[in-house]
Amino acid sequence: MKNEIISIITDAINKLGISQMPAIEVEVPPQETMGDIATPVAMSLAKLLKKSPGKIAEELVSYMSINDIFEKIEIAGPGFINFTFSKNYLISKLNEILQKPSVFLRKNIGHGRKVQIEFVSANPTGPLHLGHGRGAATGAALSNLLRAAGFNVIREYYINDAGRQVKLLGHSVFAKYREMQGIEYPFPEDGYKGLYVEDIAKEIFKKEGGKYLQSGFDEVADFFIDYSYKKILDDIKEDLKAFGIFFDVWQSERELFDSGDVDKALEYLKAKEYIYEKDGAVWFRSSFFGDEKDRVVIKQDGEYTYFTSDIAYHKKKIEKGYDELIDIWGADHHGYIPRVKAIIEAFGYPEDKLKVLLVQMVSLLRAGKPVQMSKRAGEFITLREVIDEVGADTTKFIFLTRRPDSHLEFDLEVAKMQSSENPVFYVQYAYARINSIFRNAVEKGIDINKTNYNLQFLNTPEEFRIIKKLLMYPMIFEGAVKTHEPHRITFYLQELAGLFHPYYNKYRVLANNNELTVARLLLCKAVKEILEEGLKILGISAPDRM
Known part of the structure; x- marks a missing residue:
């Protein structure tokens, strides 16, 4: 159209x-x-x-x-x-949807171009929070959207298993391990204090007993760091699985150091004269590529900065031959974008080879009032707690009801309502309602696949509004793909459901006139096809019954 x-x-x-x-x-x-x-x-x-x-x-x-x-x-x-x-044109296009739904629903925009989407990538130092969940929903929906549009998409999770944060986690667990056995030990400043830290310490004592009680942290640091972050990483994977999120690649930060990728990346930049020494530290000349200032890659004490492994990581991404790189970060990382784009340019590629999508945090409410912190996480409500209360589908859909870079309020009570106030219920119920209509049709001996039909029997204003909305789907799909905005699909599904439910309430689909019944069933079939496709892109189930 x-x-x-x-x-x-x-x-x-x-x-x-x-x-x-x-x-x-x-x-x-x-x-x-x-x-x-x-x-x-x-x-x-x-x-x-x-x-x-x-x-x-x-x-x-x-x-x-x-x-x-x-x-x-x-x-x-x-x-x-x-x-x-014209009405005749609209009817003819509806017929095209019914005859060739796959051609109508999907347009090959990517033609096999390789895209890597890195998302979530939460530090394995604690449970996933709602911001991580929103990033997960966005990344997964974008992956599905681009795959539907003919792109070859790889989903990747970057594991920050090196550096200060995992060391601080191991130290926090070590302190709890000693404290639980009545041995005084100063808890590390800025240490992790959630109940999960205590749980890991208990697990270690159950397995190892008092084996490490007489040791200093430096002597047993490797064990406590590795055990703690791997335990949390396993929990993160389980939470993501419960959320319906999967990854093709799990890239370890440690592996970048162990394989020599970090040193190789720095040597490459040094040969290009983008690395220099100053004040006892080693710097990357990122200001040459538009960053506000140059960035330290090796501190005066010889310790690598977080940015150093990011250099190696993005070099590795480039070397895999992706046509486009997409990173999905929390909005608090906004200031990090120019220096990472500087990396891309330093390795000889245009900065727009990398696109960064920012995800704002989520405010959790219950009946309009802020929810108190979680005892398990210590500072926030975990993603898993919300999934357990309202379900993965509802959680995911609500995360996708706003642009990811806009603030989102998530009300748990609204999320559990079975009404139009709950957006995912409203959309899924439209799909389930149509399935119910078809079951009733079968019981009455009506088979649209064996019946000649005449769509000209569709003539109400509500029917033509639905047809027009159906015909807009390819435009919505193409716009969502080109802007990397899967929430456009969410908006569309809500609008389509918002047209279907009043129509269902006003008119009998299984009418007294058989030709009118078949025409209305075919209209419902087209609505069902698009609802199912849209929900699939968002990673949300399409239930036959509710």
Whole structure:
């Protein structure tokens, strides 16, 4: 449909004698009275033609014929051209959806291009919180979306298993291990204090007894660090599994050091004169690539910074031959973007080879009031606690009801409602309702696959609103793919369900007229196809019954 409109606009522009074709945008107007689809192309031509957008719009419309596609073409506002489709055209496009749903639902945009999406990558120093969960939902939905669009997508989790934080975790567990046996030991400053630290210490004592009580931390650091972070990493994997999230690659930070990748990356940059020494430290010349200042990679005491392993990690990503790299980070890492993009450029690639999506934190409410902290995590409610209370589908869908870079309030009581206030229930219930309709149809001996049909029996305003919404799906899908915004699919599904439920409540699908019944069943089938596809992209189940 979009391509047909663009083709008509293009033909009209050619008749104006313009040699250089502008980018043609089409959009869905904000109000039904403004038509079904609109283009602002006249405004983009104003400067070139030195005419008012309104005058250009008039000329363009004069070259467009009111044929079988349109009921009317109108000019609105400063120069928008609004198109209203004819009922015959809408019926013919609905028939195309029914005949070739896979062709309608998916467009091959990627053509096999390789994309790596790195997301979650939470430090294995504590349970996943809601911010991690929101990043997980976003990364998984984006992966599904791009795969549906023909991209070859690899999902990756970067394990921060080297450096100060895992050492601090091991030290915290060691302190608890001694404290639990009545031995005084100073708890490390900024140590981890959740109940999970105590649980790990208990587990170690159960397995090892008092074996380490007479040792200093430095003597047993490797054991406590490794045992603690691996235990938490296992828990993280279990939580992600319960959330329906999987990864193709788990990349260890330690492995980058052990394999020599970190040193090789620094040597490469040094040979390019992007590494230098100053004040006893080693620096990366990131300001050369637009960062606000150069960054330390090796401190004065010889310790590597976090940034050093990120250099090696992104070099390794590049060497795997991906066409595009996507990192999904918490919004608090915003200031980190320029230095990582500097890495990409330093290795000889354009900075836009890497795209960073930022995910804002989530405020958890219960009946409108903030929820108190978790005893297990110590400082926050864990993702697993929310999944256990409201379910993985509901949690995931609510995370995807806003742009990831906007603040989100998550109300547990609303999430458990079985009403239109609960967005995932509303969408899943539409799908389940349609399945129920088809079960009833089978009981009455109606088989749409063995019946000739006539979609012209669809003639109510509500039916045509649903058809128009169905026909907009390819535009929504393409826009979501190109902008890396899976939440557009969420919005669309809510709007489609919002049209279907009132229609179901107002009209009998299984009507007294058999031809009308079949036509309405086919409309329901098209709605079902798109609901199922959209939910699949979001990683959410489509239940047959609710």
